[in-house]
Amino acid sequence: MSANQFKSPVVRWIDHRLPVFSMLHHTAHDYPTPKNLNYMWNFGSLAGLSLAIMIVTGIVLAMSYTAHVDYAFDSVERIMRDVNHGWMIRYIHMNTASFFFIVVYLHMFRGLYYGSYKAPRELLWMLGVVIFLLMMATAFMGYVLPWGQMSFWGATVITNLFSAIPYVGESIVTLLWGGFSVDNATLNRFFSLHYLMPFIIAGVVVLHIVALHRFGSNNPIGIDTKGPQDTISFHPYYTIKDVFGIAVFLLLLATAVFFFPNAMGHPDNYIPANAMQTPAHIVPEWYFLPFYAILRAVPDKLGGVLLMFGAIAVLFILPWLDRSPVRSARFRPLFRIFFWLFFVNAIALGYLGGKPAEGIYVILSRVATAWYFLHFLAILPLLSMFETTKPLPKSISEPVLGSSGRAA
Amino acid sequence: MLKRLFLALFVVTLAGPAMAAGGNVELQKRDWSFSGPFGTFDKAAMQRGFQAYREVCAGCHGMKLIAFRNFADLGYNNDEIKAIAAEYEVQDGPNDDGEMFMRPGIAADRIPSPYANDNAARASNNGALPPDLSLIAKARGNGPDYLFSLLAGYKDAPKGTTVPDGMYYNAAYPGHLIAMPQPLYGEDVTYSGDADDSIEGISSDLVQFLMWAAEPKMEVRKRIGVAAVFFLGIFVVVSYMAKRRVWADVH
Numbered sequence: 195m196s197a198n199q200f201k202s203p204v205v206r207w208i209d210h211r212l213p214v215f216s217m218l219h220h221t222a223h224d225y226p227t228p229k230n231l232n233y234m235w236n237f238g239s240l241a242g243l244s245l246a247i248m249i250v251t252g253i254v255l256a257m258s259y260t261a262h263v264d265y266a267f268d269s270v271e272r273i274m275r276d277v278n279h280g281w282m283i284r285y286i287h288m289n290t291a292s293f294f295f296i297v298v299y300l301h302m303f304r305g306l307y308y309g310s311y312k313a314p315r316e317l318l319w320m321l322g323v324v325i326f327l328l329m330m331a332t333a334f335m336g337y338v339l340p341w342g343q344m345s346f347w348g349a350t351v352i353t354n355l356f357s358a359i360p361y362v363g364e365s366i367v368t369l370l371w372g373g374f375s376v377d378n379a380t381l382n383r384f385f386s387l388h389y390l391m392p393f394i395i396a397g398v399v400v401l402h403i404v405a406l407h408r409f410g411s412n413n414p415i416g417i418d419t420k421g422p423q424d425t426i427s428f429h430p431y432y433t434i435k436d437v438f439g440i441a442v443f444l445l446l447l448a449t450a451v452f453f454f455p456n457a458m459g460h461p462d463n464y465i466p467a468n469a470m471q472t473p474a475h476i477v478p479e480w481y482f483l484p485f486y487a488i489l490r491a492v493p494d495k496l497g498g499v500l501l502m503f504g505a506i507a508v509l510f511i512l513p514w515l516d517r518s519p520v521r522s523a524r525f526r527p528l529f530r531i532f533f534w535l536f537f538v539n540a541i542a543l544g545y546l547g548g549k550p551a552e553g554i555y556v557i558l559s560r561v562a563t564a565w566y567f568l569h570f571l572a573i574l575p576l577l578s579m580f581e582t583t584k585p586l587p588k589s590i591s592e593p594v595l596g597s598s599g600r601a602a
Numbered sequence: 603m604l605k606r607l608f609l610a611l612f613v614v615t616l617a618g619p620a621m622a623a624g625g626n627v628e629l630q631k632r633d634w635s636f637s638g639p640f641g642t643f644d645k646a647a648m649q650r651g652f653q654a655y656r657e658v659c660a661g662c663h664g665m666k667l668i669a670f671r672n673f674a675d676l677g678y679n680n681d682e683i684k685a686i687a688a689e690y691e692v693q694d695g696p697n698d699d700g701e702m703f704m705r706p707g708i709a710a711d712r713i714p715s716p717y718a719n720d721n722a723a724r725a726s727n728n729g730a731l732p733p734d735l736s737l738i739a740k741a742r743g744n745g746p747d748y749l750f751s752l753l754a755g756y757k758d759a760p761k762g763t764t765v766p767d768g769m770y771y772n773a774a775y776p777g778h779l780i781a782m783p784q785p786l787y788g789e790d791v792t793y794s795g796d797a798d799d800s801i802e803g804i805s806s807d808l809v810q811f812l813m814w815a816a817e818p819k820m821e822v823r824k825r826i827g828v829a830a831v832f833f834l835g836i837f838v839v840v841s842y843m844a845k846r847r848v849w850a851d852v853h
Binding site for chain 2: 229268271274275281282285426430431434435437438440441442444445448449451452453455456461462464465474
């Protein structure tokens with residue numbers, strides 16, 4: 195890529211000294227991308243957009259927010275009532291947080307279905323799991339900031355989990371709290387970290403993209419690209435496709451923000467935090483519910499905590515649990531069935547996490563938790579040994595030209 | 603594409619009921635003027651609701667997030683707002699002698715709360731704390747229906763339920779035993795004109811007022827929302843056509 199390809203002399207002059215335009219051209223325009231990506235490949239750009247929206251609205255909210263137990267709740271209401279369009283900024287921030295998780299969960303299920311975690315993309319996948327972990331920490335701390343009842347009691351329940359760790363647990367909890375209970379020091383450090391972590395996420399996203407560009411996107415067929423006939427340049431083909439995805443995403447987001455802004459929140463968080471009064475049911479935000487269900491499924495506190503973190507740790511080692519050389523579920527009939535069972539099971543865990551921990555819900559939570567781990571630790575390794583996969587096409591362009599060439 | 607949208611919606615709708623934790627109580631579903639994407643507040647009902655709040659509720663319940671200047675939303679003009687504010691005594695100070703003093707309210711003041719602090723409120727109410735009502739319509743599941751059902755929900759306790767001293771039976775309250783005595787009996791407020799002053803009529807006015815207090819920007823929110831959805835709808839169509847055009851030579 196040489197600088198003389200740019201028409202504008204100014205751009206050429208700058209690029210000769212500071213090759214940012216060449217770099218952009220290289221990453222967005224020349225970047226060869228499989229030509230057969232379906233709409234499931236839209237969620238990466240949507241996750242990036244969500245992060246950008248969160249950072250921009252968050253910076254604006256921080257200008258009017260007061261991180262103090264006596265003022266936090268009222269300062270949020272001040273934003274809702276007296277700051278110009280403050281209600282809109284806050285509702286966008288609140289709802290984009292939920293949409294961010296929807297998009298990232300779909301992005302992850304896409305990876306699971308099409309085997310995007312397999313060699314040579316193991317690190318790409320693992321960086322994604324790191325982003326997911328950072329997102330959960332950021333979202334959890336952000337939910338504490340309005341200092342409503344669910345903020346306070348959610349913070350109390352989740353930070354207390356760390357006390358289950360032998361020997362150092364109590365010290366860790368004291369460190370998280372900055373004292374001996376969830377109080378002003380806790381709110382202050384959570385605000386500080388909530389502001390910091392999105393930028394760490396942005397940094398890991400850069401690594402995620404560097405790792406992606408090393409071998410390029412996986413694709414629905416899951417075989418490597420064999421040459422120029424299998425690829426198209428990222429721009430304009432996938433930029434315009436991403437723009438369409440963004441339009442649909444923004445339409446849905448606007449519908450939530452302007453017409454159902456509190457549908458994904460909890461009414462109790464409009465009650466100011468009160469250390470003397472425990473809410474009837476302490477439930478985390480919806481995107482934590484599957485992991486909350488796993489936590490509560492275990493009668494032992496330490497066991498529950500270990501299993502909850504294990505549920506994410508198992509994603510880290512996924513590339514070595516599923517050793518089948520075939521990536522895409524399209525050519526793995528048994529894997530495909532188990533994938534959808536896993537999907538339904540994950541939704542069921544989310545449902546159970548929102549129910550009180552009693553009676554049939556506890557039993558179902560245990561079954562679903564067992565299935566979650568069974569899927570990763572037993573079913574995937576066994577499938578990679580015994581499953582008979584369907585024959586793979588020779589190249590991407592073969593099936594593309596053969597079937598969808600006429601269909602589209 | 604549609605399949606994926608439904609998938610996303612599925613996740614959202616699934617989360618909804620999980621969030622709506624509550625007791626097993628029956629709520630009376632009502633059609634509120636502010637429901638739906640084009641719903642607006644009923645100004646006359648809100649004014650009556652404020653009157654009912656002031657005459658019935660304000661003895662125990664504060665609304666500390668609401669300033670008199672906000673009453674412009676209820677349809678009052680500046681002079682009317684100043685007059686309403688001046689009917690309240692507001693603590694100000696310290697003055698040059700270092701003393702706090704009382705003065706008539708101005709438009710910028712918030713509605714004064716009935717008690718100096720929570721302990722004073724509990725001391726006057728048998729240990730129960732009457733909650734501030736500024737956000738109550740959002741702080742309860744199905745807020746408007748719940749508040750209406752609660753205000754109209756006082757009944758004789760069914761046989762077998764013992765109601766302790768200082769508690770009252772309410773069909774809509776989670777657990778059914780509430781420390782708030784029945785606030786409305788009908789004709790509690792003298793409305794000018796011939797507005798409905800039955801329990802249901804006053805309750806409905808109060809709900810209008812309280813929903814506005816909890817979500818004062820609702821009307822402008824929905825107005826911008828309609829424009830945003832309309833604009834983004836066009837954006838979806840245009841970007842889809844552009845995508846088809848660009849991809850025409852690939853397929």
